[in-house]
Amino acid sequence: MNSTKPMHKFREIFFEYVFMFSAGISVLALVMIFVFLFANGMPAIAEIGLMEFIFGREWRPMDASPSFGVLPMIAASIYITLGAMVIGVPVGIFTAVFLAHMCPARLYVVLKPTVNLLAGIPSVVYGFFGIVIIVPFVREISLFFTGGGSGSSMLAAMILLGIMILPTIVNISESAIRAVPRSYYEGSLALGASHTRSVFSVVLPAAKSGVFASVILGVGRAVGETMAVVMVAGNQARMPESIFRGGRALTSNIVIEMGYAEGLHRDSLIATGIVLLVFIFIINIVFTVVTRKSAPSAD
């Protein structure tokens, strides 16, 4: 009995280190990604010139005197993400409200797994769906409004991303809405408000930080999405002209040209990755601030 005690202790310590090591891997991965990106990207930015790189409107990597300006991609990424929010956020939040407060149990068992399944579909399948269904649909709208356009456009990417961010927004918003104490809702009813009024004027505002967090995560998903966007957005590397015309997102720029690029071109694509990383970083900081704010106000 006595002899097993040190053994016990050794095991305890051993496994503590195993767990600590595991936890270290993700930190190590992050650090290595940072080091890789900055070590390869920063010299390129220095060579091109920071202003030239961020605010340059021309992306002509293969010319004899090339220009590397990523402003068109930054603009397209922002437009596409905002568009996806306009489409996805209202639908997502209303779906969450419906699921949490108005959905009959029988419909819930169908609807909830459907939303979850949406999250599991690979983005290339979304992209294919986009080419076959959304692009022809947008082409018709575009012909009607502008008399031209192929349908491979920022609008197509917005619609597609609007669908892709639904699971993120619905699931997190629903949890946030469900976390609001039942007494809020009941109190509102007792004061004479109707069911819908109680949900929208009392429960939803109480859950707003969680709902806002879901929107931010949705933004992160939309900014980072690559494959589906490449397949439907047209990918022209020029300043976006209209939502019915194409544009190239930051992610698309990297994936389209990485296979061929060498020298400064390759490094400028890595530098594009830095810009993308800064975007994601800002989104994460906002997310952290928002969720931290919500923690104490919950009670």
Add this chain to the structure above:
Amino acid sequence: MKKNFLKSVVMAVVLTAAAGIFSACGDDGGFVEGREINVISREDGSGTRGAFIDVMGIYVGGVDRTTVNAEIAPGTSHVLTNIAGDRYAIGYISLGSLNDTVRAINVGGVAATEANVRNGSYPLFRTFYLAVSDGISPLAQDFLDFMVSAEGQEIVERNYIPALESPSPFTGGGHEGTIVVAGSTSVAPLMERMREAYIALNPGVSIEIQSVGSGGGINAARDGMADIGMSSRDLREGELVYLNAIAVALDGLAVIVNNDNTATNLSPDQIHDIFVGEITRWNELD
């Protein structure tokens, strides 16, 4: 209970209506000539794009003058899918990848066929190269010998034009191991047929083919990540310092449009003007 039933019914109706709206789209009668031309190009660095802009005189004085409004389709299959779905699109692909979902335009009155490339009347073609370093393994060298032998060139002949006039028969074989081939998406289908035939002769060999684009393949061969690089454009001077380029096939480039498009013939000048953005509507071609 009645209310819940109603909700489910409403939901079903909404879904059906939405599906109906989506599927009803896409048929507005036929080809309208006054519409804009949707130019589809390939990504910067693609061998197909490199060859096309060279032959068409779009790459002049170190500047790629392809219109910035051209959509960029990352791969031959994307070009085919986009054009098959868009009546007003025009693009270009390898002649060997042409299928009946799209239609090839005659260039200067000459049909895009292998026979016309071979007799020199069709102006749009390029050479497929295999890029290897001097330190090539005996196994990879044997595979290379096979591809430029009479047997290998016979496989080329099924879809492309052999690069060698009178190749000698294959005498190697008897190797085992793994070969990594990387490069052009246009050369990959030919390479797959080569692999099949070579493995039939040498069952102990496995060949891994990576479609990473011409530039990627050349880089991989230079860095030793691949035994053989596939390129669908001429190798640049800087690349020929490290690598030897072996011509294996000639391939025509087809300028393709949607099956509903009424245009059948374009002059090289018109194709040039479309791709640099000087002609923007289909009715400006007459």
